[in-house]
Amino acid sequence: MNRLLAGTCWVAMTVLMLAGTAHAFDTVVLDPGHGAHDRGAAIGYVYEKHLALDTARRVEQLLKKEGLNVIMSRSRDVFIPLQDRSALGNSKHNAIFVSIHYNYNRGGSGAGAETYYHFSSSYMLAAYIQAYLVQRTSMTNRGVKSAGFHVIRATTKNPAVLVECGFVSNSSERARMLTGEFRAKIAEGIAQGIIAFRKSK
16 A cells, blocks of 8 residues: 555544545645744744744655645745735645644643644545544644634635644654654655545545
8 A cells, every 4th residue: 555545544434434525636735834034933943934844845745756746835944925825825726725834832731733724625635634644643633623814714716724733832742843753754644634635535
């Protein structure tokens, strides 16, 4: 079985319960959050903008190996306005939009991964990514949630989700996400979810 589609029985049962139709797309728009002066969540010299970009690059390589066309909203440390990110998400046909972020909680008590959608047509994509991300990383499952973040609210022509890949403010999760091995697992989970969503019926 293809490594990106390998998973546990738990994942298989989860995705089987998600009813839907085939989702044909050949392009994935990856949107690493923040950039340049916008550091995002930060503790000391650990910046969300760097973690998000590294994770997105890893997802990009995995998806390209599966034959998908991948477009990055940014591929280096630059600032991209929110409206430009959503405009990119709307500009492609037969595409999906996946924004990659890391979380923050002022009290430091937050933990786990969560995936957001705005329109109901994007729920299935969020559900697949969340299921595989949790399976691959063993992070706490914070669930699939509806929200009005600009990039997923203004991206109206394609399914759009925003993934929060753990808490920078949580010392334990921060230590894990600073390792390339763990960021690779996060990327694999996101890529697995995208591919499973594409193959779903």
